[in-house]
Amino acid sequence: MEQVNNRAVVVGVNLNDRADFAYSMEELRNLADACNIEVVGELTQKMPKINGPHYLGSGKIEELSALVEGVDASTVIFNDELSPSQLRNLESALQKKVMDRTLLILDIFSERAQTREAQLQVEVAKLQYMLPRLTGLRESLGRQGGGSGMKNKGTGETKLELDRRRIEERISALQAELEKLVSRRQVQRKQRQKTGVPVICLVGYTNAGKSSLMNAILSRYMPDSSKQVLAKDMLFATLETSVRSIELPDNKSFLLTDTVGFVSQLPHHLIKAFRSTLEEVAEADLLVQVVDYANLEYERLIEVTNDTLRELGAGHIPMIYAYNKTDLTGERYPRTDEDKVYLSVKENQGLEELVALVRDRIFQDYVQVEVVIPFSEGRLIAFFNANGNVQATSYEENGTRLTMECKRVDYEKYQHLFVEPQPAEQ
Template sequence: MQETNEKVIITGISNQQTDFDYSMTELSELAAANSYDVVGEVRQNADRPTGATYFGKGKVEEVGETARMLEATTVLVNDELTPSQLRNLEKQLGLHVVDRTQLILDIFGNRARSKAAKTQVEIAQLKYALPRLHPSANRLDQQGGGGGLANRGAGETQLELDRRILTKRIAHLRQDLKDADVGEEVRRAKRQSNELPVVALVGYTNAGKSTTMNGLLDLFADRPEDKQVFEKDMLFATLDTSVRALTLPDHRQFLLSDTVGFVSKLPHNLIDSFKATLAEAANADLLIQVVDYADPNYQEMMRITEGVLKEIGIENIPMIEAYNKADLRDDGVSFPEVDGNQIVYSARDPKSLKALTDLITTNIFANHQTNTYLIPFSDGNIVSFINENTAVKSTDYTEDGTKIVASVNAIQAGKLAKYQIDD
């Protein structure tokens, strides 16, 4: 991502928001994530924005004076502005204005790595830009001379052309995304055909999902160094869903996926675009909501996460509430601590990761059954299947074949039914 030292001030209207202070703090963190240098802040206590300029007249003047005094060149606004509000503010301030939606889109644009993520972000950016096209932005509309009406018509023609180009591009990208999603559906179906439970990490950005995944990979992946996912202490460090297979010491396996993080006021265009990315969570057998327990606003983060999950149709899936970063709290809370489907832990603590794994297995393997099987020596492939895919309790060799006691899921039990014997 490009480094900038551009000075900005952050601004916002309380707008009867109970979480206004938190959202302004988060706006500052988003600015830092985009390499802005936040030098000041202006707030307005008002029940609603002013139609034309978002801020009232006096507050617009204060924003401009504060920016000039602090030598800021850009004003960040804590809400999504209408196209007219954006144009009017920039005209009156004589400064670059970026609303919260554009800021998040910029961050996503800088962080996208995979083709799917880049496509999803570009769709969201174009949908945001489409209603903000304006004749004054076209060079034809800026021409002088005596042919004012002719030039205005040319400008409007150019505007319509620009809109058609953007609309066509969006349709093309959506088709690309649909084609890519078909391939991902095939891969997802293949994973599901292997009868492996799917566990999805969800939660607020920078809560520690990737750190948790890498910690579990260190413990249970065959070659964890080849499977690590990118992690960094920043908002939206990764936008791509990563899926890895974990094999427990008793040979039971499950798939673990790391998904894109959430943030308050996440743009709807992004939510729509990233539904494909979050499909892994929608098809999971178990969700783990990773929470930054060291952040004083963690309850608000949980509320936002659950709201976004509901908005994209992810409901009625069992969930573990995983309160991460317990080691960073000031109150000396003990960890790991498990209470039902809640765990207080640190993703950097092996004991915590072991406790989290136990909680995961309790959930996803709850319906497993322990059966005894007698496998003829001629069916050695069945013995291999049991050893590689189930939790084997004991193995004995008899005159009639290999006797195995194993914990199996319902699908495996059906496949092995003809070999089952009474113990």
């Protein structure tokens, strides 16, 4: 779609005194800002239910029309997803470009998508959104361009059918291309699972600091890595799933995945389109929910994230919370409290505490042992030095004594070769 006009009025209906209504309107302004739209006015209405034909009551429509003219806005943005008939009726009543929250988010995703897969996913979501709304959207776009100039109703209907067929064909072609990319990623994921390396997923609200946290962990534990991910202070900076291997000093390693951020009322078209990308989340061993602790609404944002995770089939996966931006709150940090770590990525404080908590949760199949390896099995010393954490080595007449932490399966696999093996202790 063409560049969005940059002066707008935002509109919302507060149904039955919703507790999060004020925040959702603030978020709508932030979404508009992310689309380079200047919000110059706001209109809200309390109602027990949405007015079917026009979203707002008739009196409010007149008030809105006057407000839009008064502030010289060219666009009106609604806080909920509009039905095709609501879109048409509002276009007709206001004679302005009408957008809803869904289209706004789709526009942001379009702008941010970098990889081929993300671009395909966004385009599919956008086309699926447009399909039932073609009439209203065409009127809107026509008015933006000075009128469509189509007087003949019959021609218009034929054009509509043609557009509809073209869009359906385009969706099918895009989905076929996406399938190939998805199956390739599933193969890569299966290969990763075979190695038995745990997968940790960073999840959370958009702009909570997930990518910044990933970069900070990479810098701390993989200083020679050139695989930093894009981190910007804006909504939906990350639309691609990035996977990085993190190797710890004691030879333990895990895969860290950065994911697309969530937002309240994330359009179902998008969740459907990005489901393949978000499958990484549903198959993780542990989720780290990154929380913008400096945001006064942080508890609500945790709720939205948890709801979205449940929708993705990832509600059962163990989770720990990284309360980021604690430096802006006056709270003490870095510190750990059960499944929460209070930290500041910006101040580089709390990373060790977070990684320690991650280690406790995912490396539970390790055992602390002391073994004597016969000199004839010297290869095992090299193996445990590479795959375990050897804390002490000494030489005795019948072999090499190692005090170490290693995987239980590795211990059990080779224990028949040790001199007088001791049972493994936790």
